[in-house]
Amino acid sequence: MEFTTDDLKALFHRLAARMAAERDALCALDGLVGDGDHGIAMEQGMVAADAAVAGADGSLQDLFNAGAKGFLNAVGASSGPLYATAFLRAGKVAGPRPAMPRDDLRQIIAAMRDGVAQRGKAAPGMKTMLDAWHPAAEAALGGAAPDAITAAARDGAEATRTMVAAIGRSERLGARSLGHLDPGAVSAAMVIEDICRALRGQG
Amino acid sequence: MEFTTDDLKALFHRLAARMAAERDALCALDGLVGDGDHGIAMEQGMVAADAAVAGADGSLQDLFNAGAKGFLNAVGASSGPLYATAFLRAGKVAGPRPAMPRDDLRQIIAAMRDGVAQRGKAAPGMKTMLDAWHPAAEAALGGAAPDAITAAARDGAEATRTMVAAIGRSERLGARSLGHLDPGAVSAAMVIEDICRALRGQG
Amino acid sequence: MTLPTQKLINDGNAAVDEMLAGILAAHPDHLFRPADAPRAIVARHGPRPGKVALVIGGGSGHEPTFLGFVGKGLADAAAIGNVFASPPPQPAVDAALAAQGGAGVLFMYGNYAGDVMNFDMASELLEMEGVEARTVLTTDDIASHTDRAKRRGVAGNVFIFKAAGAAADLMLPLDEVERIARHANARTCTMGVALSSCSLPQTRRPSFDLPVGEMEIGMGIHGEPGVRRGPLRPADEVVDEIMDALLAEMGAARGDRVAVLVNSLGATPLMELYILNARVAQRLDQAGLGVHRTLVGPYCTSLDMAGASITLMHLDDELTRLIDHPCDCAMFRHG
Amino acid sequence: MTLPTQKLINDGNAAVDEMLAGILAAHPDHLFRPADAPRAIVARHGPRPGKVALVIGGGSGHEPTFLGFVGKGLADAAAIGNVFASPPPQPAVDAALAAQGGAGVLFMYGNYAGDVMNFDMASELLEMEGVEARTVLTTDDIASHTDRAKRRGVAGNVFIFKAAGAAADLMLPLDEVERIARHANARTCTMGVALSSCSLPQTRRPSFDLPVGEMEIGMGIHGEPGVRRGPLRPADEVVDEIMDALLAEMGAARGDRVAVLVNSLGATPLMELYILNARVAQRLDQAGLGVHRTLVGPYCTSLDMAGASITLMHLDDELTRLIDHPCDCAMFRHG
Ligand SMILES: Nc1ncnc2c1ncn2[C@@H]1O[C@H](COP(=O)(O)OP(=O)(O)O)[C@@H](O)[C@H]1O
Ligand SMILES: Nc1ncnc2c1ncn2[C@@H]1O[C@H](COP(=O)(O)OP(=O)(O)O)[C@@H](O)[C@H]1O
Ligand SMILES: [Mg+2]
């Protein structure tokens, strides 16, 4: 059973609902180390991406591109360029196909990681969303089971607790960022979890 | 035992201490129907009057005049002109004497009432400090015992609860002023109580 | 027991004098304080021989009202009271004597019992010095009384003082300046809402209790209770309630023009004020009224109170000219 | 559970767009919005052929920063983001294209990761349209990092934008405007304290927890935690801590001159700001520094946050001239 444009639309729809549900929790996390708006950015971004993707025709790449543009223009902030770049890279992997093997979602996860890394110029360990995307991408490329990829992302997010922020809004906190989760890593683990559901064939 | 300039200095000193102690309670009352500052005005006014009187030489009238000026210049507000006029009127009654019979404090109370009434252009029943000064003055002139004068002032203040404000800052409240004490009447009853202690020969 | 409110102050009793020191340090080109008059603030440019002196004043805690409106083209001097307390007569006398140019003094201030008593005493003292002093009370708060003459003066002060100050700057005689001041006041209406109490620097406690989820409608600028209390509603509904009242009171004809002030009571930031103004503009448009000028910001505040007021001045040709007249004050400039 | 904070808004998600509607309604003589560019605000007067376009921007919630500083003599346009969120590239491109006069574009904004990513994308898009775009980040918040290049841009924006805007208004070429912008930034230092959290219109919950009796020292303008938390202290002590840090950082010599900004983070009223300024003026006097100009008020806010910041710009002849250059913006005028 391949991953079709309808599946991609469903995925975006789920991500929008998920981020709406998690909005206040993500804002609260961002309030501790940042400016308190990460949940708003992720909700607005995914809702806009969902609307753009739902209204778009064409290939998987076309839909990813529409999602990228929708997310970016609705949000700006840090999350906007990061997720927009991630979706554009995902679109390149998906290509002008109406569907692809579900296992290609592994490459999608890796491409999104690459997009975040390239746009944000961060390295793993700097206490950013990359600390969820990077271990997930490594697990995905290494052939891990969907649940293991999800767990890798979640563990990566959890590990940001012990990191001192070295980039982004919380960088200036220094040691005061210790003990707190990075909100972008937490939301990234949720996004990855939903992609892994699709990889498992469940959505 | 006459009422001397030293007694008058002691009275002002006691009034200053009393208003300082009651400041927050009077502010809270004023917060309900006015602008929340009556305790501050009374404290600043009596403290300034006390300092002026303590530093002044001369007759009872000289001291009352110094107190009037001190109170007025420190306070402004509604209380300033009202108490300044009251003290000036009291001074006129006391006259250029170094001492006076204690019973003349009855005329002092009445003169203060007259000063408040003249300056404020209010009538009894309008829910102002006059509602304490007026019954106290009537009781004083009628020869009531000091405790009865105090009680008349206190009852008058208490009765403002049932009045709808017809003048001053709380006038615009209309029926919303019902059920609340007038802060100026409450502080007036305290002032009258301390004058009555002096009338009783206790200070 | 409630905890003290958070303020950047030293001693609450010294707040007004320290504020004045900070104002004089910030605005030496605009303002000065006459010798031996610690509570009188006078415009460096503006007062001059033959000119009516406009002297405004009132309690502190409303900044930039009053002293922020002292300057060339607006008020010549201000008398400064304690927080929410009319100044005593002396500062008003000091301000008037420093600003007067032989053509008389016009006192303007909001209609409060304390201010009336103190400024009237000041007028008597000036009379004894041979200086003629007249008084025009501002009474723009339509929520405060049905009888115009008994209403409070609130944020509309800005426009009313502005018109009178322009008239004085144009060297009109005292009769004319007084007439214009009354006319400006008669055509200015304000109504406000509060979303929180304020707290005095001396008490650092909320002056009254306003539960979260509620607002006070018709609130005065000293925390005096308003006409009623109700649930906090969306901005557009709040504006609609205020605009219904203002428009009914003003009775303007389609095609008439107004000046608008959307004012913060202190703690409400510009974002919210401009959201209110979006609806104000819609309502004026629907009513067929033209907007000549809109001011948005903290113009007449109530210490740290959250809330806002809306003022409309119903313009005519005379008021339009006066509102357009340039002024240069420490905290307000135009033209 | 905390109750929602009290705000005069309608829908939190619509707050920015409704605010913009209210701003355009209030300031039609100063500002307009190009067709199909809902989040770009352009000066009516200012942009012209041959002039470098100064385009500023960033998240909303800091009003009057950024759009209040768009006008003749200051910025030519602003790109408007969501609350506390950098605008995406498109509004920055829209603003730049509407304002540019063939002499290039200078983007100026505070140094935040999100703004850098979005404005860099905008620069790339402009490059493709054949418009040269340079960038100068403001980094005046000395509490935010020991390394100047990594610091946040906060209230010092006002002076830094002002200097660059004056340079552009004087028709200097892009190289010069950029040099001056960097120079102005290098000589501007800010530090602030917060006395309360702010709350976003969408959440209407305090973004962080700040117990009564405490303050956050070195607070950013988005509620980012500062360098440390400590007990709320008297105004003079707060000023002393900030001034010690600013003066040490600035390293000015006796006889040098500064421009001063005492800024409200939103809910702190003028009375408190001027009390702070009284002490600022004393400290500058003790340090032998002259005060060329003092601004006091809400210039760079953080929604409804209580608190204040102090900015010093260390002037030289060039910066003095530029700071004195006239500007006429909807929310800021000079000269
Ligand atoms: N340079 C970067 N590279 C990767 N991720 C980043 C970078 N900067 C910020 N982030 C991520 O963005 C998240 C914050 O996003 P958001 O709150 O939406 O934006 P903003 O910081 O602009 O308010 C952080 O938690 C972090 O995970
Ligand atoms: N015209 C008046 N005549 C008599 N008393 C008055 C009058 N106006 C006000 N008061 C008294 O003054 C009190 C308020 O005093 P205060 O709070 O010090 O002044 P302000 O109203 O200026 O804040 C009222 O409670 C009332 O008793
Ligand atoms: Mg954030």
Ligand SMILES: [Mg+2]
């Ligand atoms: Mg009072």
Ligand SMILES: [Mg+2]
């Ligand atoms: Mg008062």
Ligand SMILES: [Mg+2]
């Ligand atoms: Mg943000």
